[in-house]
Amino acid sequence: MSCRELERLFVSGAPESAYAAHGATCLACAALARDLDRAAGMIEGLTPAAWGPGLRQALYDIPRFTVSCEGAGPLLAATIEEEIEPADRARLESHLSRCGGCSEAAATLAAARGLEEPLPSPWLFQRVAVARPKEKASAWRRILAPRLVVAYAYAAAVVVMLAGLNPADLARRAGSGLEKNTRTAAAAVRGSAADRIGAVQEDLARAFAVVKGKAGGYSRAALSNAMALIMKTETRRPPTRPRNGEDGGTSKQDGTTQMTTWRA
Amino acid sequence: MNVTEEKDLVDRCRQGNDEAWRQLVDQFGQKVYSIAYHFTLKREDAEELAQEIFLKVFENLHRYDGSFPLTAWLVSLSRNLCIDRYRRRKREKSFRFVSDDAVAPLLQSSDDPSSEAIKKERIKILFWALSEIPEDLAEILVLRDLDGLAYDEIGKALELPDGTVKSRLFRARAEVSRKVRERHEERRPTALAAIVMAAGAAV
Numbered sequence: 001m002s003c004r005e006l007e008r009l010f011v012s013g014a015p016e017s018a019y020a021a022h023g024a025t026c027l028a029c030a031a032l033a034r035d036l037d038r039a040a041g042m043i044e045g046l047t048p049a050a051w052g053p054g055l056r057q058a059l060y061d062i063p064r065f066t067v068s069c070e071g072a073g074p075l076l077a078a079t080i081e082e083e084i085e086p087a088d089r090a091r092l093e094s095h096l097s098r099c100g101g102c103s104e105a106a107a108t109l110a111a112a113r114g115l116e117e118p119l120p121s122p123w124l125f126q127r128v129a130v131a132r133p134k135e136k137a138s139a140w141r142r143i144l145a146p147r148l149v150v151a152y153a154y155a156a157a158v159v160v161m162l163a164g165l166n167p168a169d170l171a172r173r174a175g176s177g178l179e180k181n182t183r184t185a186a187a188a189v190r191g192s193a194a195d196r197i198g199a200v201q202e203d204l205a206r207a208f209a210v211v212k213g214k215a216g217g218y219s220r221a222a223l224s225n226a227m228a229l230i231m232k233t234e235t236r237r238p239p240t241r242p243r244n245g246e247d248g249g250t251s252k253q254d255g256t257t258q259m260t261t262w263r264a
Numbered sequence: 265m266n267v268t269e270e271k272d273l274v275d276r277c278r279q280g281n282d283e284a285w286r287q288l289v290d291q292f293g294q295k296v297y298s299i300a301y302h303f304t305l306k307r308e309d310a311e312e313l314a315q316e317i318f319l320k321v322f323e324n325l326h327r328y329d330g331s332f333p334l335t336a337w338l339v340s341l342s343r344n345l346c347i348d349r350y351r352r353r354k355r356e357k358s359f360r361f362v363s364d365d366a367v368a369p370l371l372q373s374s375d376d377p378s379s380e381a382i383k384k385e386r387i388k389i390l391f392w393a394l395s396e397i398p399e400d401l402a403e404i405l406v407l408r409d410l411d412g413l414a415y416d417e418i419g420k421a422l423e424l425p426d427g428t429v430k431s432r433l434f435r436a437r438a439e440v441s442r443k444v445r446e447r448h449e450e451r452r453p454t455a456l457a458a459i460v461m462a463a464g465a466a467v
Contacts, residue, residue, distance in 0.1 A: 007438075011430045035441030039393075042386045042444070043409045049369040051297035055311045059289040059318045063282065066319055070278065070326045095323060 005029055006036075067091045072102045080109055162200075163193060265291065271330030278325045289318065292338055295411065299339065302410045303346040304353060305366040305391060313349055317342040332420040335413065339421035347399070354395055362388040393443040401436035408433050 005022050006029045023030040067075060067088075075092040078084040084092070096103045265273070273291075276284035296317050301310040320341050328337050367387040374380040394402045407413045407421070408429075419429045 007431060007434045010434045011427055032438060032441070035445050036437055039390075039437055039441035039444060042390045045372070045383060046370050046387065046410060047372050048294060048298035048411075049301035049307075049310065051294055051314070052311075055297065055314060056289065056293060058311075058315055059293055060286050062315075062318055062322050063280070063285055066323060068278070068323045068325055098319065099323060 003029060006032055065091060066094045066098075068095075069099060069102055072096070072099070072105075076102070076106055076109060079106075080113065162196065265334075267330055267333060270334040271328070274325050274328045274330070274334070277322070285322070288321075292335065293318075295335060296338060296342065299342065299346065299407070299411050300349075301369065302406045303350045305362060306353075307369070309349060309353075313342075313345060316345050320345070333417055336417040336420035339407065339413065339417070340423075343403075343421065347403070350399070350403075362391050364388075367391070389444055389447065390440070393440045393447075396443050397436060397439040401432055401439060404429060404432045405436035405440065409437075 003026055005026065006019065009018050009022065019033060023033050072092060072095050075084060075088050079089070079092065096106055273284055273288055277288055293314070297310060297314045300313040300317065301307070304310045304313060317338070321338060324341060328334065364384055367384050370387055371380065371383050374383075394405065404418060404422070407418050408415070413421070415426050415429050418424070419426050422429070424432075
């Protein structure tokens with residue numbers, strides 16, 4: 001087995017004399033040197049394999065059959081715009097069949113054009129439907145809205161009352177021959193209306209006096225309460241609970257326990 | 265052609281200059297084909313591999329920055345392709361039984377047939393021995409001794425320091441020589457076998 005001195009000499013670029021000097025003292029390295037010389041003799045005389053004219057022409061034609069990674073970018077853009085020439089398309093496809101990076105870039109660009117529209121969650125449609133503004137109702141529909149019917153009824157009742165067309169009144173007057181003479185009935189209505197207006201005025205005056213009296217009473221009472229609160233000086237504190245060891249507590253200093261209640 | 269001129273040539277190729285590309289092919293085609301042949305030992309495979317290498321070169325011209333010789337860059341680009349082919353050939357046992365036709369392109373024609381036959385036999389043994397040693401060692405021996413690349417070119421191509429290149433080359437040569445010697449000893453008739461053969465001949 002060699003001592004590896006020959007390898008060290010070779011790596012360091014030692015002269016031939018150094019090999020010979022070492023080989024004279026190391027039999028293993030001398031044998032290895034003979035083997036190396038024999039192997040070197042096998043390699044001597046080898047000539048490079050000659051390339052043929054066909055291969056040379058094929059290598060010349062490479063730019064016509066493919067495109068570089070640099071040139072692939074513009075052709076990819078032209079492909080997306082569908083403005084690429086057939087020859088360029090063939091060159092690009094040839095390049096993409098071998099180049100993983102450009103092939104990935106082409107697939108990414110193509111994927112960007114074929115994207116599906118994103119679908120929202122179902123709850124979004126429900127929210128949109130609820131938030132959608134209602135259709136503008138027509139004038140008649142607004143006028144005849146159910147919630148206004150009650151108001152109309154009240155208004156009609158007030159008008160009837162103000163006009164003195166109390167159904168009871170009308171019934172009573174109908175009994176007095178109103179239906180026989182229209183003029184008489186109209187006069188009766190006018191008279192009743194004057195009476196009613198007077199009665200309403202009287203009622204309003206009475207109600208105002210009542211409200212005024214109540215307001216005065218309430219204000220006086222409020223003033224009195226406020227004064228009482230201001231003038232109040234004595235405060236009442238809630239009883240405090242005695243602690244252990246205090247008078248009335250459960251624990252005594254002498255150690256005896258006496259059950260008492262702090263409320264007592 | 266120095267590195268600056270090589271960079272200029274590559275730049276003109278990048279700009280789509282056909283004449284520059286033809287110049288590049290003329291300059292490096294033989295070398296690339298030779299390397300391809302040593303890794304395949306078959307003309308059709310070597311031509312196909314050389315075309316693959318030059319396709320890769322053309323498509324990657326923008327990667328060459330001119331910081332080291334173009335030959336080293338070509339080898340670094342083609343290394344994986346060559347190694348793939350080399351492994352395939354090893355799997356197919358193509359190096360174990362190297363044909364005369366496979367080694368013929370590597371020898372100068374000679375008027376002496378016996379001498380030519382001996383040379384062919386040696387080359388066949390050499391490629392057999394290369395297939396028997398580790399791949400990283402065989403690769404360096406091919407690039408240095410068969411293709412004549414400089415140490416720094418091999419180092420740049422394989423991304424190895426010069427010391428490692430030299431060390432591997434030494435070990436590759438030592439391994440090849442050991443394989444050849446062992447093979448020679450295995451095939452040399454022993455003394456007993458020689459006596460038997462002689463007796464048989466006498467009878």
